[in-house]
Amino acid sequence: MSQIAAEATIELRHPTLADGAAIFQLIKDCPPLDVNSAYAYLLLCHHFADTCVVAESNGRIVGFISGYVPPQQPDTFFVWQVAAHRDARGQGLGQRMLRFLLDQPAVSGVCYIDTTVSPSNEPSRAMFARLAKTLETHLEESELFSATMFGPGAEHEEEKLLRIGPFNLG
Numbered sequence: 001m002s003q004i005a006a007e008a009t010i011e012l013r014h015p016t017l018a019d020g021a022a023i024f025q026l027i028k029d030c031p032p033l034d035v036n037s038a039y040a041y042l043l044l045c046h047h048f049a050d051t052c053v054v055a056e057s058n059g060r061i062v063g064f065i066s067g068y069v070p071p072q073q074p075d076t077f078f079v080w081q082v083a084a085h086r087d088a089r090g091q092g093l094g095q096r097m098l099r100f101l102l103d104q105p106a107v108s109g110v111c112y113i114d115t116t117v118s119p120s121n122e123p124s125r126a127m128f129a130r131l132a133k134t135l136e137t138h139l140e141e142s143e144l145f146s147a148t149m150f151g152p153g154a155e156h157e158e159e160k161l162l163r164i165g166p167f168n169l170g
């Protein structure tokens, strides 16, 4: 896929089961994201479509966010994976997808966003810092998943918890 021109139309919508395989491929194309199973992405499309988004350009899936409201934290939207294809980066797509999800009825009751980031993922950190600024609220960082929790030989960086809020979606 060649660079997507800034003026090209990228449409946002909730995913359907028909998007599962393309989302799986997008995640494979977006290191350093963990590649979960194709089954996991189908489940997200099936059970969590209301809190997930895909970005489509000329019939191709070029962006995806998975998220959900944790059952025991109804005031929080947990953002799991954010992917923008490399040809669609630097145009605010990550930000647009986050805002799209915050506009959905399924998250209208939340006043915090939680997500996890590895210490070395600068693009992800920059994207969430920008979101906190736009929402005119705080961003706090704390420990969550240590590298050892991923198990021996996993070679997985630690994942810090970023908590953004409180905010009022109006």
Ligand SMILES: CC(C)(COP(=O)(O)OP(=O)(O)OC[C@H]1O[C@@H](n2cnc3c(N)ncnc32)[C@H](O)[C@@H]1OP(=O)(O)O)[C@@H](O)C(=O)NCCC(=O)NCCS
Pocket (backbone or CB within 6 Å): 030, 031, 032, 033, 080, 081, 082, 083, 084, 085, 088, 089, 090, 091, 092, 093, 094, 095, 096, 121, 122, 123, 124, 126, 127, 128, 130
């Ligand atoms: C992280 C990612 C989704 C950002 O997508 P994007 O559409 O390019 O991000 P945006 O254009 O919305 O940028 C949002 C902010 O982050 C900043 N940013 C984005 N990429 C950056 C980079 N590589 N280095 C520094 N800052 C960066 C932007 O400058 C912008 O900040 P600003 O508004 O203050 O200028 C994309 O780089 C990606 O898919 N990376 C691989 C997968 C990944 O690491 N996902 C995040 C972990 S869940």
